[in-house]
Amino acid sequence: MTEARLNSSQVIFNFHTDVISSKDQYVRATIEEEDQVLTILDRQPEAIDRTCLGFVRNSVDTNVNLVGVSYTNCIVRVDDALAGIVHDFYLTIQADETQYTGSDLFGVFRGENIFHAPDSIVQKLTEKLEELRDNPTYIATELFDLITEFELELGQVKVGYDGCLESGTQLLRSALEIARTQLVQADFGYAREASLISKMKFVVVLLLASVAWAQRPDSVAVVNKLYEVHPLYRQIQDYVINTITDARLSSSSKIYDFHKEVILVKSTFLGTSIKQEQELLTQVNGQPASVDQMCLTFIRQSAEVNMNLAGVSYTNCITAAGDTLVSTVKSFYDRLDVNEAAYVGVGLFEEFRGQNVFFDPRTIIAKLESRVARLEDYPTHIGSELLDAISGFSNSLDNIRMAYVSCMTMGEQLLKSSLQLALLQLEEYLETRLKF
Structure with missing residues (x-):
């Protein structure tokens, strides 16, 4: 049972790793998408209407903040789903464990009489002894299957999380594409910049991957x-x-x-x-x-x-x-x-509840730093x-x-x-x- 619990801890660790990796990937991709549009805005000449540019910039910022809300909802759902799966897993583990604690040893006497029909009790005790001699080695297989099922359930949560992130990201991309179209329609010289930007994209990606994501x-x-x-x-x-x-x-x-x-x-x-x-x-x-x-x-x-x-x-x-x-x-x-x-397995992403990774990241960082301080104190x-x-x-x-x-x-x-x-x-x- 202890090995099963420790295995579940490893599964949860791997799950958390995958979720954080996905979050990392999508957050950085979102910043990259935003930066490409802002680069276009920043390269407009002084003659272009600053107020109109400001509106587009505000639209971009608002849509990035909205996808931040979507990302928060995604990760909070992950935390809630994980809590339920871990709870069910531990209920199953406990049910299996209590079968072998010996707490029901005296159940063989139920409905029997040691003076009137002792043979019946002896028979039950003999059967109990055979069960114990066999040793519940088969439980190792059951626990392996349980861990496998546990891992598959978390895998499904991860798939759902990625889908949730992708859905929010697609909405953002659509909004940013609208912003680009607005630039073209307003004749901000986007057509002149378009070929330059397409050539810049590969360079931009490399730069964004190597710098401190200044945006x-x-x-x-x-x-x-x-x-x-x-x-x-x-x-x-x-x-x-x-x-x-x-x-x-x-x-x-x-x-x-x-x-x-x-x-x-x-x-x-x-x-x-x-x-x-x-x-x-x-x-x-x-x-x-x-x-x-x-x-x-x-x-x-x-x-x-x-x-x-x-x-x-x-x-x-x-x-x-x-x-x-x-x-x-x-x-x-x-x-x-x-x-x-x-x-165990619950609350790692709790600090995101009610927060926004793009609008108020410092609040999340402060909460995570507080979590680190609490975790360091075993x-x-x-x-x-x-x-x-x-x-x-x-x-x-x-x-x-x-x-x-x-x-x-x-x-x-x-x-x-x-x-x-x-x-x-x-x-x-x-x-x-x-x-x-």
């Missing part, structure tokens, strides 16, 4: 900051996964100890109950043939019935303990998954929180164990009283017989 350096800085945050995010994911894995292993040890203690308690009470029954039957079976055999049969039947009733009581005790253990383990694992999901508080969680889990198991002992004690006392009553009945019958 919108802050927008490019946003992507660069994402590249800085990205690996830190992966480190946090792996740290949290490994830390919580330690907590899971600790809980496994405590569940093992709990099972061992409950089995010891059950063994002790069974031994005591059988001994009490045997003492009574020894007395009954030791009577001479002259003693009323029907009376002895009734006493034997009474002992048998009370042993079976004690078996019902003991079954109720152990199934109640098992049910409480299952709910306790589930609650504990739910808490671990909440802590883990808070740091969530070491998780360690102490998990210690508290493990301590609480251990206390819960102690409470279940004590409740089980109390339940068994009550059932054993009732059986003891019943067997003592049967013994008194035998003794009273024998005394009465001697008098006559």
Whole structure:
């Protein structure tokens, strides 16, 4: 399970890398498209109407800001989709994991009676033993398929993200083409510049790729900051996964100890109950043939019935303990998954929500820098929180164990009283017989 979680962390890391790469590509392409139009505007002679040029320039800027809104919507959808996919993945992982925590070991006693039909319980325990001996190695294949499906789902999100970016970019290109057409129609000398610009395009692309993207350096800085945050995010994911894995292993040890203690308690009470029954039957079976055999049969039947009733009581005790253990383990694992999901795969692109990479890139950069500061301070508080969680889990198991002992004690006392009553009945019958 730990390997599956770490593999999912790698898949998320790769997904983030691909998304950031696409964002980088489209942001730079947008700046390039914008710069080509602005280059045309900037090369117009002084005789050209400056007001009209200003309108075109404002139109270009507005359309770039609009595509920034589109890009934000695209990446926010990615973050939301990723959160849902990671949530579902962890629910599946948890469902698989809880099958092997041993929390349902005592479920074999449900509906059974250890005194009336012990063979049925033995059969169930034998089947359980065979399952455990086989070891759930097949789960490795299931988890591989799960990781593959997880990766495919994220791949679909990435395809959707690229399509979203392309759609916004096409709208921008259409708007910029309109701006170029407006320049031609206004006779700004665009026809004279057109051949020059077409020759310049290759040079412009090379220059834009090698310079600091002076037109919108802050927008490019946003992507660069994402590249800085990205690996830190992966480190946090792996740290949290490994830390919580330690907590899971600790809980496994405590569940093992709990099972061992409950089995010891059950063994002790069974031994005591059988001994009490045997003492009574020894007395009954030791009577001479002259003693009323029907009376002895009734006493034997009474002992048998009370042993079976004690078996019902003991079954109720152990199934109640098992049910409480299952709910306790589930609650504990739910808490671990909440802590883990808070740091795994969610929120890397959250800083873009409500922002615009072209209109207010400095705000996004400030948020990303704040995120870097938080990520550099590892969530070491998780360690102490998990210690508290493990301590609480251990206390819960102690409470279940004590409740089980109390339940068994009550059932054993009732059986003891019943067997003592049967013994008194035998003794009273024998005394009465001697008098006559």
